[in-house]
Amino acid sequence: MNTILIKNIYCENKRKDVFIKDGKIDKIGDSLDFNADKIIDGKNKAIIPGFYNMHTHAAMSLLRGYKDDVKLFDWLNAIWEIEDHLEEEDMYWGTKLACLEMIKSGTTCFLDQYWMINTSAQAIKEMGMRACLSYTFMDAGNKEKAEFNRKTCEKAFEDSKKWDSRIQFAVGTHSIYTVCEENLKFTHDFARANNILEHIHVAETEVEYNESIKKYGLSPVQYLDSLGALSDSVVAAHCVWLNEKDIKLLGERGVTVTHNPNSNLKLGSGYRFLYNELKAAGANVTIGTDGCGSSNNLDLLEAMKTASLLQKGWRGDATALPINEILNIGTVNGAKALHLNGGKIEEGALADLCIIDLNSSRFVPNYNFESNLIYSANSSCIETVICDGKIIMEDRQVPGEQEIIDNSRRVVDKLWKYKKN
Amino acid sequence: MNTILIKNIYCENKRKDVFIKDGKIDKIGDSLDFNADKIIDGKNKAIIPGFYNMHTHAAMSLLRGYKDDVKLFDWLNAIWEIEDHLEEEDMYWGTKLACLEMIKSGTTCFLDQYWMINTSAQAIKEMGMRACLSYTFMDAGNKEKAEFNRKTCEKAFEDSKKWDSRIQFAVGTHSIYTVCEENLKFTHDFARANNILEHIHVAETEVEYNESIKKYGLSPVQYLDSLGALSDSVVAAHCVWLNEKDIKLLGERGVTVTHNPNSNLKLGSGYRFLYNELKAAGANVTIGTDGCGSSNNLDLLEAMKTASLLQKGWRGDATALPINEILNIGTVNGAKALHLNGGKIEEGALADLCIIDLNSSRFVPNYNFESNLIYSANSSCIETVICDGKIIMEDRQVPGEQEIIDNSRRVVDKLWKYKKN
Numbered sequence: 001m002n003t004i005l006i007k008n009i010y011c012e013n014k015r016k017d018v019f020i021k022d023g024k025i026d027k028i029g030d031s032l033d034f035n036a037d038k039i040i041d042g043k044n045k046a047i048i049p050g051f052y053n054m055h056t057h058a059a060m061s062l063l064r065g066y067k068d069d070v071k072l073f074d075w076l077n078a079i080w081e082i083e084d085h086l087e088e089e090d091m092y093w094g095t096k097l098a099c100l101e102m103i104k105s106g107t108t109c110f111l112d113q114y115w116m117i118n119t120s121a122q123a124i125k126e127m128g129m130r131a132c133l134s135y136t137f138m139d140a141g142n143k144e145k146a147e148f149n150r151k152t153c154e155k156a157f158e159d160s161k162k163w164d165s166r167i168q169f170a171v172g173t174h175s176i177y178t179v180c181e182e183n184l185k186f187t188h189d190f191a192r193a194n195n196i197l198e199h200i201h202v203a204e205t206e207v208e209y210n211e212s213i214k215k216y217g218l219s220p221v222q223y224l225d226s227l228g229a230l231s232d233s234v235v236a237a238h239c240v241w242l243n244e245k246d247i248k249l250l251g252e253r254g255v256t257v258t259h260n261p262n263s264n265l266k267l268g269s270g271y272r273f274l275y276n277e278l279k280a281a282g283a284n285v286t287i288g289t290d291g292c293g294s295s296n297n298l299d300l301l302e303a304m305k306t307a308s309l310l311q312k313g314w315r316g317d318a319t320a321l322p323i324n325e326i327l328n329i330g331t332v333n334g335a336k337a338l339h340l341n342g343g344k345i346e347e348g349a350l351a352d353l354c355i356i357d358l359n360s361s362r363f364v365p366n367y368n369f370e371s372n373l374i375y376s377a378n379s380s381c382i383e384t385v386i387c388d389g390k391i392i393m394e395d396r397q398v399p400g401e402q403e404i405i406d407n408s409r410r411v412v413d414k415l416w417k418y419k420k421n
Numbered sequence: 422m423n424t425i426l427i428k429n430i431y432c433e434n435k436r437k438d439v440f441i442k443d444g445k446i447d448k449i450g451d452s453l454d455f456n457a458d459k460i461i462d463g464k465n466k467a468i469i470p471g472f473y474n475m476h477t478h479a480a481m482s483l484l485r486g487y488k489d490d491v492k493l494f495d496w497l498n499a500i501w502e503i504e505d506h507l508e509e510e511d512m513y514w515g516t517k518l519a520c521l522e523m524i525k526s527g528t529t530c531f532l533d534q535y536w537m538i539n540t541s542a543q544a545i546k547e548m549g550m551r552a553c554l555s556y557t558f559m560d561a562g563n564k565e566k567a568e569f570n571r572k573t574c575e576k577a578f579e580d581s582k583k584w585d586s587r588i589q590f591a592v593g594t595h596s597i598y599t600v601c602e603e604n605l606k607f608t609h610d611f612a613r614a615n616n617i618l619e620h621i622h623v624a625e626t627e628v629e630y631n632e633s634i635k636k637y638g639l640s641p642v643q644y645l646d647s648l649g650a651l652s653d654s655v656v657a658a659h660c661v662w663l664n665e666k667d668i669k670l671l672g673e674r675g676v677t678v679t680h681n682p683n684s685n686l687k688l689g690s691g692y693r694f695l696y697n698e699l700k701a702a703g704a705n706v707t708i709g710t711d712g713c714g715s716s717n718n719l720d721l722l723e724a725m726k727t728a729s730l731l732q733k734g735w736r737g738d739a740t741a742l743p744i745n746e747i748l749n750i751g752t753v754n755g756a757k758a759l760h761l762n763g764g765k766i767e768e769g770a771l772a773d774l775c776i777i778d779l780n781s782s783r784f785v786p787n788y789n790f791e792s793n794l795i796y797s798a799n800s801s802c803i804e805t806v807i808c809d810g811k812i813i814m815e816d817r818q819v820p821g822e823q824e825i826i827d828n829s830r831r832v833v834d835k836l837w838k839y840k841k842n
Contacts, residue, residue, distance in 0.1 A: 062786060065787075065793050066786075066789075068743075069743040069744060070739055075739070097782055100782050206737070266734075267733075267739050268734065270734075271735055299799070309727070310686060313686035313691075314692055314735075316691070317689045318491055318492050318687065318689040319492065319689075322489075323489060359826065360826075361521050361825075362718060364485070364833070367486045367487050367837075368489065371489045372485065375687070376485055376717040377718075378800065379801075380800075404782075405780065405785050408782075408785050412786035
């Protein structure tokens with residue numbers, strides 16, 4: 001099926017027809033008269049771009065609810081203990097479970113940082129999504145591990161050339177406190193040389209910030225800059241502990257910053273995300289869910305609501321982070337970071353789209369569709385999802401859903417035995 | 422249909438049978454062998470108490486999304502302008518729309534403060550929910566209006582004796598800044614004399630707090646206490662601006678405090694809700710959504726997640742407001758305030774219950790059901806709702822749903838013409 005015609009659907013304040021061909025939005029207009037393999041009636045429906053989840057660890061879906069209401073480093077230690085036992089099969093079903101959840105909540109593309117990325121790439125290809133997978137550097141100062149990371153990265157990059165064209169390769173640098181200085185430079189140079197993204201956790205906690213000051217006399221952001229490791233190739237996740245100079249640097253270097261409000265709140269890592277300041281400085285702000293271990297779902301629409309409310313809340317300013325800006329943060333800003341012509345309903349853009357069911361109380365009245373989408377609805381309003389011009393969810397059904405749930409339960413039962421209290 | 426038998430359902434960490442008779446949970450056990458008018462198979466399902474939404478303005482559902490991203494007093498002025506035009510028919514459909522939304526998100530009982538309460542009572546009765554409706558005092562210092570409020574309250578209380586037995590009457594005192602001193606005393610005395618609740622907004626904004634100090638030399642809480650108007654008859658909504666003495670007073674007087682995290686965040690009113698301190702002082706903490714004008718939905722499960730995350734976030738403490746406590750806040754604490762034996766799955770308790778569908782990614786894995794419910798799921802996991810022993814939603818269908826949506830749209834079109842920019 002290469003063409004889809006969506007008739008008379010609510011699209012940016014008007015009723016329009018949308019014609020999709022060869023993975024792109026071919027034409028938007030009134031009463032379009034095309035032959036199409038599939039026709040969708042847009043009555044009582046709206047169309048929006050698919051969401052970009054710009055920071056997650058997809059297969060951590062298997063660790064959902066494994067440790068809650070404990071401090072960050074207790075949580076990390078518990079998680080790392082289980083992660084040591086993850087096998088290819090777990091990664092395959094864990095990634096599929098994550099894709100299932102993201103598709104059901106309207107995400108069509110995500111930036112991931114986890115393990116066994118060839119297996120993930122296969123799972124994502126089968127689910128029909130778009131993604132960018134990072135090979136993760138994490139050496140804890142161990143020289144052999146650091147060298148292993150460098151060598152494996154080169155190979156992983158070569159392997160990635162066989163991936164589906166919807167899936168990009170990125171370098172994943174875990175953080176300044178788990179990756180040695182040599183590799184912090186290497187990862188950034190590798191990303192620049194190969195024109196790919198570098199995906200790194202930056203300034204997630206006050207501890208990280210203070211330790212960096214203590215160790216280097218520099219904040220995490222300034223430390224990275226001192227290594228020449230900040231540029232528009234970088235996606236920096238979290239960035240909740242920033243000073244004025246950090247903000248200026250992130251803007252000047254054209255860094256993409258990914259806000260993860262639910263994860264930061266739940267782990268008590270920080271809540272004063274400096275959106276206004278980052279935007280003013282020129283940073284590209286995007287949003288993520290983080291992994292299910294901390295967040296505990298992959299629902300970007302929910303994350304967008306939290307981000308918008310939290311920004312208004314801590315600033316005491318009801319006008320902060322308004323609807324149109326949070327929608328851009330969840331869509332087109334993500335696409336921009338990934339150098340994709342997506343995240344928008346426009347002729348020529350990628351046909352990565354969601355169809356919303358307006359026939360529920362959450363959209364009554366419909367004074368303001370975007371307000372209802374962000375502030376009133378939840379992701380169950382997303383009825384149909386199209387990625388790369390193909391339907392990957394229709395009437396809330398994703399092909400193979402029960403098989404994914406059943407297999408995920410099965411592999412989790414196996415992991416469960418490693419659980420400690 | 423007076424009896425329901427739910428077989429083999431996940432209930433507080435075990436599989437149990439639950440037998441419902443005459444509006445109560447009659448028996449909980451293994452392999453119960455009762456004749457029942459209706460049998461529900463609990464496979465892949467869990468049972469939880471229905472939620473108590475302890476502060477809302479139900480028919481403000483019609484004002485959902487009417488004004489967003491503006492400051493509190495701009496918002497209030499815009500809302501009041503439209504509210505002047507609300508008629509009985511609007512209240513009827515607005516209340517039904519609100520009930521529909523609450524039922525779909527697992528709320529079986531709510532505490533309301535709005536207008537035309539006989540009409541609301543009729544709508545709620547028809548929807549099968551439980552509620553407590555407040556006759557609202559709001560005189561803005563006008564003596565005639567104040568007297569009118571007192572007289573009308575007496576009559577409204579008499580009228581309420583004809584309401585369905587599921588619906589309680591309360592005195593609604595809008596706030597210390599909209600109700601004169603005489604009536605602040607009157608409302609509390611009236612509530613005490615008649616053994617009913619008083620429902621009042623308290624310390625919602627910094628402006629309210631500062632004005633109270635300026636005018637009375639006392640915080641809002643202390644001012645109410647100086648009038649003898651604090652007791653365990655009082656449900657105080659918001660309470661985000663409290664000092665130490667206020668917290669002590671709220672505890673000592675046995676006041677029920679209702680936290681409205683989404684509304685407080687969205688309006689930029691405050692975010693440092695002092696849950697730990699209020700709990701330690703002995704106040705009964707509950708949770709509400711506030712009205713759709715500000716919050717912008719009536720989804721208590723969502724409010725519970727926000728409350729839990731926000732508490733961890735602003736305190737920088739991942740152990741704050743853990744799962745079991747937020748569940749109590751959303752259920753049994755509300756029932757306690759309303760003197761109902763509800764909000765729990767226990768023999769003899771009210772049969773106000775939700776059945777949760779576990780067969781979705783949000784509950785995979787199911788290491789911790791309660792964690793998945795609060796942190797991972799959204800309200801679309803609620804499949805069936807029982808109130809007073811009767812099914813009011815089955816397989817996500819509420820009787821009359823389309824009629825409510827259609828009529829709400831119709832009455833909103835009429836209100837729409839009063840909209841100003």
